[in-house]
Amino acid sequence: MSVGPTLLSLDVTHAETAARLHMEGQPGTFLTRLGGEVLTVLYRTLPSSAGGFGYAAVAQPQELLGFVSATTQVGSLFWEMGTRRLPALLPPLLRRFVRNPALALLALQTVTYPLLHPADAVPAAELLSIMVRSDLRGEGIGALLLAALRAECQRRALPALEVTVAAANSGAQRFYQRHGFVCTRRFVLYGQPMYRYRAVLSP
Ligand SMILES: CC(C)(COP(=O)(O)OP(=O)(O)OC[C@H]1O[C@@H](n2cnc3c(N)ncnc32)[C@H](O)[C@@H]1OP(=O)(O)O)[C@@H](O)C(=O)NCCC(=O)NCCS
Numbered sequence: 001m002s003v004g005p006t007l008l009s010l011d012v013t014h015a016e017t018a019a020r021l022h023m024e025g026q027p028g029t030f031l032t033r034l035g036g037e038v039l040t041v042l043y044r045t046l047p048s049s050a051g052g053f054g055y056a057a058v059a060q061p062q063e064l065l066g067f068v069s070a071t072t073q074v075g076s077l078f079w080e081m082g083t084r085r086l087p088a089l090l091p092p093l094l095r096r097f098v099r100n101p102a103l104a105l106l107a108l109q110t111v112t113y114p115l116l117h118p119a120d121a122v123p124a125a126e127l128l129s130i131m132v133r134s135d136l137r138g139e140g141i142g143a144l145l146l147a148a149l150r151a152e153c154q155r156r157a158l159p160a161l162e163v164t165v166a167a168a169n170s171g172a173q174r175f176y177q178r179h180g181f182v183c184t185r186r187f188v189l190y191g192q193p194m195y196r197y198r199a200v201l202s203p
Pocket residue numbers: 025026129130131132133136137138139140141142143144163164165166169170171172174175178
């Protein structure tokens with residue numbers, strides 16, 4: 001008899017594997033191009049930052065099959081990474097910028113984007129990433145993770161869950177649409193067309 005994955009709150013112990021799954025699931029994207037060390041700092045920071053939360057789908061013993069991460073305060077996450085986590089973040093980030101200066105400009109867009117779109121500052125949760133190990137996709141792990149995240153958003157009385165998806169990522173868009181997300185906006189970020197999806201949460 002096969003046993004399904006166990007869902008745990010995303011925490012610092014998942015950071016390194018989450019970074020690996022992120023790079024595998026989002027090849028060629030801006031965050032992936034920043035590299036595993038930077039992503040590991042991100043996933044170490046997120047669960048303990050104000051408004052940050054997520055879930056890990058694990059198999060015994062503690063093997064990470066997939067995860068979802070979200071925050072209600074993107075600004076706090078950036079603030080924490082730019083202050084308390086800076087000693088860990090700066091060396092790998094600078095190494096990347098030296099190798100590829102264009103990444104520094106894209107990093108600036110990441111920080112300025114929420115400031116330039118105050119309409120997004122409604123009290124919704126932002127789904128930052130959802131990744132399932134490539135050999136396990138299509139088995140319902142993503143649906144399990146999203147259901148847990150949704151339930152937690154409802155418990156926190158958040159009115160909506162939002163996510164930005166690359167227009168080219170049609171698989172993820174199918175996934176979100178199937179789970180009640182509706183496209184609300186199209187825009188360009190990092191020079192790439194993006195869609196903003198929103199799921200309204202019932203109280
Ligand atoms: C999107 C993702 C998290 C879904 O997880 P999952 O465990 O495969 O999802 P489920 O099994 O619950 O649902 C399967 C559905 O996901 C979507 N999907 C997207 N990419 C898929 C893939 N490579 N394989 C299978 N399903 C995929 C499809 O809509 C699929 O339904 P369908 O086969 O009927 O079209 C997963 O495919 C993934 O990790 N993709 C790469 C990372 C990514 O793009 N994340 C979103 C960033 S915004």
